[in-house]
Amino acid sequence: MTGSSQILLVLTNFPNDTSARELAEMLVDRRLAACINILQGCTSVYRWQGLTETASEVPVLIKTTRQRYEAVEQAIKSLHPYELPEIIAVPVDNGLSAYLQWIAHETTETDT
Template structure:
């Protein structure tokens, strides 16, 4: 495993497939994430402003490195239709070394 990078799995959800695809593409284009999985629609039940809400949402799984977290958080907030988007970062303790090296390579800014 690459020792210099701490790896993250970032979770967020969007209200529709179009906005999920748009955000995923921006994350990859800007090399903020190596891979974004767009999962099938799920039903979320939550309390918001003292009301119990039910919503269909599209979950995203974002694979990245710790050093890209702040930029990802800002990007999600600026491209997300919700007033308070879900942004949860889960640290990854281990993984297939070759895969984690690929994540590091894909999230490194290239000089072009």
């Protein structure tokens, strides 16, 4: 069993729901993530190349493990249209034990 310190919440934003869903389905199908939440759109304000920018984006919350993080990061980068996509991994220090075990189980590679 993987302890809670091995579980990560990975945050990213996509420019639209279609690209967010494409990422989510790919990550779950490949067992790189146990669950992905695609949230309602938001407005992001940020500085990019010396200018203040505003964009409509779709927040994505990815539940995975440290073991699978590198593959998740590579998948996001390969599908993301941005030159520099937001990818932030936050360790999960606490949570419902059964749920954290489920994340670990669902992101374990299998032969089936």
